[in-house]
Amino acid sequence: MNQAKSSIAPATTAVLLGFGFFFTTSGVKIRVAPKAWQRAKARIRSLTSRRWSVAMEYRIMRLNQYVRGWMGYFRLADTPASSGIWMSGSAVDCAKSAGRNGNASAPRSRTCVHSGSGPTWPGNGA
Incomplete structure (x- = not known):
């Protein structure tokens, strides 16, 4: 057994293959x-x-390839709607900036990043 990869932790802090767990009144x-x-x-x-x-x-x-694969993998998770809003906002910001510049290139000091905070769940500190 690999001690570095094995642990005993409460369900609220345990992570398994990229999934975490949280408690609600319904379970x-x-x-x-x-x-x-x-x-x-x-x-x-x-x-x-x-x-x-x-x-x-x-x-x-x-x-599209990345987002479809990611959403397919995490389809079981109870992901808030704000995650989709963040993802689409990032793509829209990039498309708008490319349209302003006439292409996808821009000065090296700027990147196309959406400043949203992402989803929040009970128990993750947000």
Whole structure:
């Protein structure tokens, strides 16, 4: 048994394959673990970054692939609607900036990042 990967923890802090758990009056529910959510946000930021000089069609295709796969994997989680709003907002911000500039390139000091805080669940400190 790998001691580094094994632990005994309360269900509210335990994470299993990117899923976390929280309690409600109706019982235990499944959520996306905060670390997995942060990795997803970082990946979406990189896919919508204006520093990545690719055609908008290709960018949208890659973003759709990632989001569909991510949503498919975490379909069991009770994810708040704000997560979809954050994801679509990031893509819209990127599309707007590309339209202003005439292409997907921009000055190196700016990136296309949506400043939303992401979803909140009971028990994750938000």
